[in-house]
Amino acid sequence: MEKALEVEDLSLTINGNTILCDVSCSLEKGSFAALCGRNGAGKSQLLRCMKGLRKPSSGNILIDGAVADEKTRMKRIALVFQNAEMQVVSQSVEKDIAFGPENMGLDGKEVERRVDYAITLMGLQDKAKQRPQTLSGGELRKCAIAGILAMEPDVILLDEPFANLDYPSTLAVIKALITLHEKGYSIIVVSHEAEKFLYHTDTLFIMDKGRIAEAGHSSSLYSLLPDYDIYIPDNASFEDLSWLKR
Ligand SMILES: Nc1ncnc2c1ncn2[C@@H]1O[C@H](COP(=O)(O)OP(=O)(O)OP(=O)(O)O)[C@@H](O)[C@H]1O
Ligand SMILES: [Mg+2]
Structure with missing residues (x-):
C-alpha cells in the first residue's frame, strides 16, 4: 500500500523537555485516521511538526516516499486548527476560500474552479x-475546510474539528470528513471525541507521553482504548449517526 505520509524517528525537545520521543508512524494513501490520546500527549505538536510549523529536534517526514522539507510540507499538507474561525478572514465565504489559491499566485480561472469545487464538496x-462572521459554528468549520481544499493538499490534518460544536454542526463536519475520505483524501483527525467519529476511520494512532503507544486498524484497537482513558459506546448504531443526539 502506498504511503501518503510517513514520520520517521521524530523527536521534539523544547527547553530540555521531551515533547515527542522517537515517533514513527505512517498514513496510507486515502486512509482516514484518528489520532487520540490524553491531554498533553503530544498530538497537536506532532501535527505542527508534520505540517512544517515546528522544526523537530530530529527525524524525518516523508510524503509519497520521499523526505519532504518544510516548504514542501507547508504546501502539500493542510492543517485545520481547532479555532478554525481564526483561519476565516475575508468578507464572504467564497472570497475566504479564494484567499489561499490567490496567494499561491494561480490565475483567476483556476482560482474560480477551485473555489467552486471546494464550495460544492462542502x-x-x-x-x-x-459573511463568514454570520455562519454557524459547523458552517464556519466547513468554510475553513473548504479554504484548505482549494489549495489542493495531499494530506489533511484536523485538530479537534468537533470542539464547541452542537449536534447538527458536529454531524455536518463528520459528513464533510466522510465526503473527503470518499474523494480519496488522506486524513488525520485529532480529537478527544472518539465516540463521534472513530467508527468511520480505518486507522487509529494512540499517543501517550510523547510516543505512539498503539497504531493499527481502528477496529482492532477498540479493546485497548480504556487503557488510555478513551471510551466509546459498544452497542450504538453508527450508520446514520443519530445516536449522537443522545
Ligand atoms: N512551547 C512549549 N514549551 C514547552 N512545552 C510545550 C510547548 N508547547 C507544547 N508544550 C508541551 O508539549 C506537550 C504536548 O502538547 P500538545 O499540545 O501536543 O498536547 P496534545 O496532545 O495536543 O494535548 P490536548 O489534548 O490537551 O490538546 C504538553 O505537555 C505541552 O505543555
Ligand atoms: Mg492538542
Whole structure:
C-alpha cells in the first residue's frame, strides 16, 4: 500500500523537555485516521511538526516516499486548527476560500474552479456570498475546510474539528470528513471525541507521553482504548449517526 505520509524517528525537545520521543508512524494513501490520546500527549505538536510549523529536534517526514522539507510540507499538507474561525478572514465565504489559491499566485480561472469545487464538496453553495462572521459554528468549520481544499493538499490534518460544536454542526463536519475520505483524501483527525467519529476511520494512532503507544486498524484497537482513558459506546448504531443526539 502506498504511503501518503510517513514520520520517521521524530523527536521534539523544547527547553530540555521531551515533547515527542522517537515517533514513527505512517498514513496510507486515502486512509482516514484518528489520532487520540490524553491531554498533553503530544498530538497537536506532532501535527505542527508534520505540517512544517515546528522544526523537530530530529527525524524525518516523508510524503509519497520521499523526505519532504518544510516548504514542501507547508504546501502539500493542510492543517485545520481547532479555532478554525481564526483561519476565516475575508468578507464572504467564497472570497475566504479564494484567499489561499490567490496567494499561491494561480490565475483567476483556476482560482474560480477551485473555489467552486471546494464550495460544492462542502455543501456551502447557499452560503457563498454570506459573511463568514454570520455562519454557524459547523458552517464556519466547513468554510475553513473548504479554504484548505482549494489549495489542493495531499494530506489533511484536523485538530479537534468537533470542539464547541452542537449536534447538527458536529454531524455536518463528520459528513464533510466522510465526503473527503470518499474523494480519496488522506486524513488525520485529532480529537478527544472518539465516540463521534472513530467508527468511520480505518486507522487509529494512540499517543501517550510523547510516543505512539498503539497504531493499527481502528477496529482492532477498540479493546485497548480504556487503557488510555478513551471510551466509546459498544452497542450504538453508527450508520446514520443519530445516536449522537443522545
Ligand atoms: N512551547 C512549549 N514549551 C514547552 N512545552 C510545550 C510547548 N508547547 C507544547 N508544550 C508541551 O508539549 C506537550 C504536548 O502538547 P500538545 O499540545 O501536543 O498536547 P496534545 O496532545 O495536543 O494535548 P490536548 O489534548 O490537551 O490538546 C504538553 O505537555 C505541552 O505543555
Ligand atoms: Mg492538542
